[in-house]
Amino acid sequence: MPPTVILRMTLATGWFARNGWKPFPFQKDVWSAIRRGESGLLHASTGSGKTYAVWLGVLNRLAKDSKSADKPAPLQALWITPMRALAADTARALQRPIDDLNINWTLGLRTGDTGSAERARQARRLPSAMVTTPESLTLLLTRADAQQAFKSLQVVVVDEWHELLGNKRGVQLQLALARLRHWNPGLIVWGLSATLGNLAHAHDTLLYPRQGRLVQGRVEKTLHVDTLLPENIERFPWAGHLGLRMLSQVVAGLDSAQTSLVFTNTRAQSELWYQAILGARPDWAGLIALHHGSLAREVRDWVEQGLKQGQLKAVVCTSSLDLGVDFLPVERVLQIGSPKGVARLMQRAGRSGHAPGRPSRVTLVPTHSLEVVEAAAAQNAIAAGRVEGRASPEKPLDVLVxxxxxxxxxxxxxxxxxxxxxxxxxxxxxxxxDEWAWALAFVRHGGHSLTAYPDYQRVEPDAGGVWRVPDRRLALRHRMSIGTIVSDASLSVRYWSKGGSGGSLGSVEEGFIARLRPGDCFLFAGRLLELVRVENMTAFVNRASGKKPAVPRWNGGRMPLSSELATAVVEAFGRAAQGHYDSPELQLVRPLLDVQAHWSALPVPGTLLAETMKSREGWHLFLYPFAGRHVHLGLGSLLAWRMGQRQPATFSIAVNDYGFELLSPTEVDWPSWLDDTLFAPSHLLHDVLASLNAGELARRRFREIARVAGLVFSGYPGAQKSTRQLQASSGLFFDVFRQYDPENLLLTQAQEEVLKQELDVDRLQATLDHLRDMRLDVHSLKRATPLAFPLMVERLRESMSSEKLVDRIRRMVADLDKAAGPGGYQLGDDDAAPLVPEEPAPKRKPRTRKTGMARTTKRSQ
Structure with a gap:
C-alpha cells in the first residue's frame, strides 16, 4: 500500500483508537470509497455512527497535508443539514476530530441565525468546511463571485437526506448540486439517511446523473417498542382529545428514567401535555422543559444544552427534536398518540440510546382505544421492516423560476x-x-399577462447574451425571499413593558391571535399568558393565572396514516377476526373488537367493510378503505359526485384515517348504489376535480407557488405582510392568469399539487384499483359501531363548539355503552376536555347532485 494511503487510513482509525472505539465495517467501506473519489448514499440506523463514517472519510482524503500548511485550507467541504437548529450541534461534532488531530482547517456555520459579522468574514473568505442549509447554500450561490468562491470545493455531504428528498427543499438542493457539479466536475457527494424504504430512488435522486455507492450500515442495535396500556378502554373512541387519563402512567414512566423525550404530533398538544405533567409534578419545575419550532431560539438552545448535559428530567417536544441532535443522556422516548408512520416512530425512537451499541426504547401512549390497535400494528410493521419511502417532486416550476x-x-x-x-x-x-422557454419568458417579463409591470422584469440578457438581474431593488427582494418553506404569517410574542417590548417568547400564527381580544388568555411556551395588545406584527402579553386558556393552533396537525401502517392496522384487525389476540394491545381492546364484530364486522385483508344506518339525521354510509384522510377526502367526494350523476341528492362528508362517512338527509338505498362503476378508475382526474371545489383548492395552493416563484413579496423585516394580504395578492394573480393567461404553467402546477399533495391522487388511484379487487361486505346497523362513531364525531365537530361537542359525545357514548352491555369505560373529565386544537378540515357544505358493488349483505344488531 502506498505511504499516502497508509497516512490517510491512520488519520481516521487512529482517532477512533484514541477514543477507544473500533470502526464498524460500513464506516471502513465509506472511508475507502471517499478515498477513491466515489460518491454515495449511506443508510444506517440513528445513532450508529453515520456522521463520523463520512466526516472521517473526508478528512482522510483532504486533510492529510494540512498540518504543514501556513494558513487554513480554502473551502473544501460543505455539510448540508435540513434544519438550522441542527447546524450548531453538527458543527461541534465535526470540530472535535479537527481539533484532536491538529488539522489546520476552519469550520463555519452559515444559516439564517448567522450574525452579520460572521457573514462579513465569510464574504471575504469562506471557511475550510461549512455547515449550512439548502436555503443558505442557494443564497451563497447568488454572490456575483460565487464560482470563484466555490472553486476549491471538493466534497458535499447531505445529512438527513430522507428529510429533504420528498419536498421542494430537496429540489432546491438538487439544483444547487447541479451548479456545483458544473463548476467542479469531480465533486464528491454523499448523503446520510435513516429509516427510508426506497433507497434506490433516494440514491439516484441525490447522485443523478452519475452512479455511486449505496452503503448499508448494518449495526446490531436493539430497538424496544412497547405500549403504555390504560387500565380500561372505551368501546366508542373518538379522535381529538388528549387521553390525559394516561397522565399518571406517563409521569411514572418519566420518573423511572434519568432523561426522557415526550413526543407529540402538534405544538398545541405539546403545550397542553407540558402543563399537565408540570401540574402533576410541580416539584419537577426547572427539570422539565418544552421544545417546539415556534419557541424563541434562545429557549430552544437552553433546552438542547440541558438535554446534552443531562440536567433535564424530560422534554415535551414535537418534530423539532426528530433529527440529528445527539442527546446521549436520553434513556427513553414516549410517543403521545399515533405516530402516523413507521419511519417517524423509528426516527423518534433513535433519539434514545443515541450511540452505537446502546439500545433505543420508545413507548407508545395511546390517546384513545383505536390507537391501541395502531400501537400493535406499528410494532409488527417495525418487526417486518416495513418503512415508508419518499419520492422527489418532479419539475416544480416555481422552484425553477x-x-x-x-x-x-x-x-x-x-x-x-x-x-x-x-x-x-x-x-x-x-x-x-417548451417548459424552459416559458420559464425564461416568465422571469424576463412576467409571461403573457405581466409584461407591462416592471417588478416582474427580473432578468434580462446583457449585450454579451448573459442573463442578469438589472435592478438592485429586485435583487434585494429576491435574496430575502429565497427558499421553498412557506408558512402562514406569524406574530412575535413578547412580554409587555411600559418602557418598550420585553423578552421574546417565540411566535404564533396570525390567524390564532386574530381570534383573540385583549384580556383573553392562551397557553404558550409553557406559560399562561394574557393578551395585552397587538402592534407591528407583535402580540404583547402579560403573565396570567386562573383563567381558562385557549391554545394556539398551528397548521400541519393532521398528518395522514401511512400506507405501511394502515396495512398493518388492517392485518391486526384481521388477526382478531380469526380469534388471534396475540398481543397485550389486542387483548386490551377486545371489548371494542367484540362490539364491532357483533354489531357489524371487523375489517380484514381483502374485504372492504361498509356500514349503513338510518338515524334522525338521515341515511348514513360508512366505508373503511384504510387509505389515510387525504385519500378519503378525495374518495368520499368522488363517490358522492358519481352518485349525484345518477340521482339528485345532498351529501355531507366526514373523513378520518380509517374511512369516511356520507350522510344524506333523503332516503338512499346504499347497497343498490354500491356497484363496480362507482369505483371505476376511468376519468378519475376529471371526476375528482368535478367533485371538489377544485378552483378554491388550487387558489389556496397557488398562494404558496406565487411566493416561491417571486410573484408576491412577504415584506421587509419588521414590515411583513399579513396572511390576508398575501392571500389577496396571490388570489389576484390567480384570477388574472385564469382569465388572460390560462396556459400559464403555474396554474397547471397548482392543480397538480392539489391532486398529488392534498388529495394524494396516486394513492387514490391505487386505492380504487385495490377496492375493485376486494369483496364488499355491507352491514345494516341499528346504531353506530366503534369504527363509525369517530366519523360521526368528526362531522359534528365542524358545527359545534368544543363544550357542546363534549356534552353531545357524553350522551352518545352513554347510549351506545348501554346498548353494548356491561364492560364499557365511562368518559371522565380528563378524557373529554380539552380538545386538541388540530388544523381544521376544510369546510364542506352539503352538495346537491344528480345522483352502489354489493356482493355480501347481512343485517346486523
Whole structure:
C-alpha cells in the first residue's frame, strides 16, 4: 500500500483508537470509497455512527497535508443539514476530530441565525468546511463571485437526506448540486439517511446523473417498542382529545428514567401535555422543559444544552427534536398518540440510546382505544421492516423560476448552458424545451399577462447574451425571499413593558391571535399568558393565572396514516377476526373488537367493510378503505359526485384515517348504489376535480407557488405582510392568469399539487384499483359501531363548539355503552376536555347532485 494511503487510513482509525472505539465495517467501506473519489448514499440506523463514517472519510482524503500548511485550507467541504437548529450541534461534532488531530482547517456555520459579522468574514473568505442549509447554500450561490468562491470545493455531504428528498427543499438542493457539479466536475457527494424504504430512488435522486455507492450500515442495535396500556378502554373512541387519563402512567414512566423525550404530533398538544405533567409534578419545575419550532431560539438552545448535559428530567417536544441532535443522556422516548408512520416512530425512537451499541426504547401512549390497535400494528410493521419511502417532486416550476433569478444574480447565465446543467438534476431531467422557454419568458417579463409591470422584469440578457438581474431593488427582494418553506404569517410574542417590548417568547400564527381580544388568555411556551395588545406584527402579553386558556393552533396537525401502517392496522384487525389476540394491545381492546364484530364486522385483508344506518339525521354510509384522510377526502367526494350523476341528492362528508362517512338527509338505498362503476378508475382526474371545489383548492395552493416563484413579496423585516394580504395578492394573480393567461404553467402546477399533495391522487388511484379487487361486505346497523362513531364525531365537530361537542359525545357514548352491555369505560373529565386544537378540515357544505358493488349483505344488531 502506498505511504499516502497508509497516512490517510491512520488519520481516521487512529482517532477512533484514541477514543477507544473500533470502526464498524460500513464506516471502513465509506472511508475507502471517499478515498477513491466515489460518491454515495449511506443508510444506517440513528445513532450508529453515520456522521463520523463520512466526516472521517473526508478528512482522510483532504486533510492529510494540512498540518504543514501556513494558513487554513480554502473551502473544501460543505455539510448540508435540513434544519438550522441542527447546524450548531453538527458543527461541534465535526470540530472535535479537527481539533484532536491538529488539522489546520476552519469550520463555519452559515444559516439564517448567522450574525452579520460572521457573514462579513465569510464574504471575504469562506471557511475550510461549512455547515449550512439548502436555503443558505442557494443564497451563497447568488454572490456575483460565487464560482470563484466555490472553486476549491471538493466534497458535499447531505445529512438527513430522507428529510429533504420528498419536498421542494430537496429540489432546491438538487439544483444547487447541479451548479456545483458544473463548476467542479469531480465533486464528491454523499448523503446520510435513516429509516427510508426506497433507497434506490433516494440514491439516484441525490447522485443523478452519475452512479455511486449505496452503503448499508448494518449495526446490531436493539430497538424496544412497547405500549403504555390504560387500565380500561372505551368501546366508542373518538379522535381529538388528549387521553390525559394516561397522565399518571406517563409521569411514572418519566420518573423511572434519568432523561426522557415526550413526543407529540402538534405544538398545541405539546403545550397542553407540558402543563399537565408540570401540574402533576410541580416539584419537577426547572427539570422539565418544552421544545417546539415556534419557541424563541434562545429557549430552544437552553433546552438542547440541558438535554446534552443531562440536567433535564424530560422534554415535551414535537418534530423539532426528530433529527440529528445527539442527546446521549436520553434513556427513553414516549410517543403521545399515533405516530402516523413507521419511519417517524423509528426516527423518534433513535433519539434514545443515541450511540452505537446502546439500545433505543420508545413507548407508545395511546390517546384513545383505536390507537391501541395502531400501537400493535406499528410494532409488527417495525418487526417486518416495513418503512415508508419518499419520492422527489418532479419539475416544480416555481422552484425553477426562483433558481433562474438566483443564478442570474450569481454571475449570470447563458440559457443553453444553464438548461443543460438543470437537466442534470433528477427533478428536471425531463424538462421540455417548451417548459424552459416559458420559464425564461416568465422571469424576463412576467409571461403573457405581466409584461407591462416592471417588478416582474427580473432578468434580462446583457449585450454579451448573459442573463442578469438589472435592478438592485429586485435583487434585494429576491435574496430575502429565497427558499421553498412557506408558512402562514406569524406574530412575535413578547412580554409587555411600559418602557418598550420585553423578552421574546417565540411566535404564533396570525390567524390564532386574530381570534383573540385583549384580556383573553392562551397557553404558550409553557406559560399562561394574557393578551395585552397587538402592534407591528407583535402580540404583547402579560403573565396570567386562573383563567381558562385557549391554545394556539398551528397548521400541519393532521398528518395522514401511512400506507405501511394502515396495512398493518388492517392485518391486526384481521388477526382478531380469526380469534388471534396475540398481543397485550389486542387483548386490551377486545371489548371494542367484540362490539364491532357483533354489531357489524371487523375489517380484514381483502374485504372492504361498509356500514349503513338510518338515524334522525338521515341515511348514513360508512366505508373503511384504510387509505389515510387525504385519500378519503378525495374518495368520499368522488363517490358522492358519481352518485349525484345518477340521482339528485345532498351529501355531507366526514373523513378520518380509517374511512369516511356520507350522510344524506333523503332516503338512499346504499347497497343498490354500491356497484363496480362507482369505483371505476376511468376519468378519475376529471371526476375528482368535478367533485371538489377544485378552483378554491388550487387558489389556496397557488398562494404558496406565487411566493416561491417571486410573484408576491412577504415584506421587509419588521414590515411583513399579513396572511390576508398575501392571500389577496396571490388570489389576484390567480384570477388574472385564469382569465388572460390560462396556459400559464403555474396554474397547471397548482392543480397538480392539489391532486398529488392534498388529495394524494396516486394513492387514490391505487386505492380504487385495490377496492375493485376486494369483496364488499355491507352491514345494516341499528346504531353506530366503534369504527363509525369517530366519523360521526368528526362531522359534528365542524358545527359545534368544543363544550357542546363534549356534552353531545357524553350522551352518545352513554347510549351506545348501554346498548353494548356491561364492560364499557365511562368518559371522565380528563378524557373529554380539552380538545386538541388540530388544523381544521376544510369546510364542506352539503352538495346537491344528480345522483352502489354489493356482493355480501347481512343485517346486523
Amino acid at each position: 426562483q433558481h433562474l433569478v438566483s443564478m442570474a444574480l450569481g454571475g449570470g447565465f447563458r440559457p443553453d448552458d444553464l438548461l443543460a446543467e438543470i437537466r442534470t438534476s433528477w427533478a428536471y431531467r425531463a424538462l421540455t424545451d
